[in-house]
Amino acid sequence: MKKILVLNGPNLNLLGERDPFLYGSKTLDAIERDLAELAMKLGVEIECFQSNHEGSLIDKIHEERKYCHGIIINPGALTHYSYALRDAIEAVGIPTVEVHLSDIFSREEWRRKSVISDVALKVIAGKGPDGYLIALEELYDYIEGKNAQD
Ligand code: DQA
Numbered sequence: 001m002k003k004i005l006v007l008n009g010p011n012l013n014l015l016g017e018r019d020p021f022l023y024g025s026k027t028l029d030a031i032e033r034d035l036a037e038l039a040m041k042l043g044v045e046i047e048c049f050q051s052n053h054e055g056s057l058i059d060k061i062h063e064e065r066k067y068c069h070g071i072i073i074n075p076g077a078l079t080h081y082s083y084a085l086r087d088a089i090e091a092v093g094i095p096t097v098e099v100h101l102s103d104i105f106s107r108e109e110w111r112r113k114s115v116i117s118d119v120a121l122k123v124i125a126g127k128g129p130d131g132y133l134i135a136l137e138e139l140y141d142y143i144e145g146k147n148a149q150d
Pocket of ligand 1 (some may be wrong): 010011012074075076077079080099100101102103104111
């Protein structure tokens, strides 16, 4: 069975209470439960991991590099400056979809730039919690070779 790693970066553990207007009222637990349900339907294994620490996210990517076939990542604010996280994704060469709950491209100037996106298959932003589900479906199709355009 194929395995997909779902990573969430700094402050995403506060989903539900953190600025619900921007990020919605769903908790990370609820998002992960929905992902687990979809994963079961698709017949893939998922592992979810959240950390407020850049190095822990990088360690997780390194640890899982031999076992996972795809990564879904919302790097939080690391999106905008973590070349180390970007390099980790590039180094392991695992197909990665970048997700943002909010539309980073229509927010503050500094949020419009992602240093991760050039190593991601795709960026899904502004779709709220559904973005994670869309990412899982698209990553699954990609991994299973069902998406001719990729
Ligand atoms: C975010 C957008 C980032 O700019 C922000 O720092 C976050 C969440 C999003 O999901 O919209 O923590 O990645």
